[in-house]
Amino acid sequence: MKIYLIGMPGSGKTTLGRQLAEELLLLFVDLDKEIERQEGKSISQIFAEQGEDYFRQVESRLLTEWASSTKGFVMATGGGAPCFYNGMDTILKTGFSIFLDVPVSELLARLDRKTDRPLLHAADAAERREKITTMSHVRQPIYATANVTIHNADLPALLKAIHLKN
Ligand SMILES: Nc1ncnc2c1ncn2[C@@H]1O[C@H](COP(=O)(O)OP(=O)(O)O)[C@@H](O)[C@H]1O
Numbered sequence: 001m002k003i004y005l006i007g008m009p010g011s012g013k014t015t016l017g018r019q020l021a022e023e024l025l026l027l028f029v030d031l032d033k034e035i036e037r038q039e040g041k042s043i044s045q046i047f048a049e050q051g052e053d054y055f056r057q058v059e060s061r062l063l064t065e066w067a068s069s070t071k072g073f074v075m076a077t078g079g080g081a082p083c084f085y086n087g088m089d090t091i092l093k094t095g096f097s098i099f100l101d102v103p104v105s106e107l108l109a110r111l112d113r114k115t116d117r118p119l120l121h122a123a124d125a126a127e128r129r130e131k132i133t134t135m136s137h138v139r140q141p142i143y144a145t146a147n148v149t150i151h152n153a154d155l156p157a158l159l160k161a162i163h164l165k166n
């Protein structure tokens with residue numbers, strides 16, 4: 001079984017993905033960590049030194065590789081992974097996808113000024129709100145094609161969605 005968690009930065013993909021994998025006795029894959037391992041540098045360094053286009057190419061390649069592997073896993077994708085190079089098609093064709101839908105106000109509360117997410121670096125709170133709001137509007141239609149959408153998900157809600165699927 002391949003389970004993909006998708007959603008905005010701060011929606012809890014990494015945190016809940018790790019918990020879910022442990023609960024289901026599945027391998028946990030964090031796509032950002034895979035990229036960092038492959039490139040030997042942090043996400044922020046890759047953005048700064050090679051740029052976003054390069055990052056998206058590596059992200060897409062690793063998503064495709066995992067998607068076509070014979071392994072089962074819970075994957076915490078990066079927030080942009082479904083939204084570039086037909087990532088959402090790859091996800092839909094190969095596994096069960098869950099959109100962690102969290103309101104912008106909550107994302108803002110979780111992602112403070114020191115976030116290591118380069119796309120969200122901002123001069124002040126107003127600029128950060130603007131960036132997250134715009135990103136959310138653009139991505140929402142793609143995220144919404146997931147097999148299941150869960151609002152403000154926690155571990156029990158994720159487990160329920162997976163048991164209902166079976
Ligand atoms: N359900 C939750 N409730 C409150 N805070 C959360 C929740 N899930 C994650 N967080 C916090 O939000 C931040 C981002 O979570 P993370 O799992 O890294 O999100 P993502 O991988 O989707 O970007 C972390 O500081 C984490 O502790």
Ligand SMILES: O=C(O)C1=C[C@@H](OP(=O)(O)O)[C@@H](O)[C@H](O)C1
Pocket residue numbers: 007008009010013014032043077078079080081116117118119
């Ligand atoms: O939304 C995005 O485009 C990104 C989200 C990040 O992952 P998280 O969603 O885990 O924060 C990371 O992949 C990179 O900073 C780009």
Ligand SMILES: [Mg+2]
Pocket residue numbers: 013014032076077078
């Ligand atoms: Mg993450």
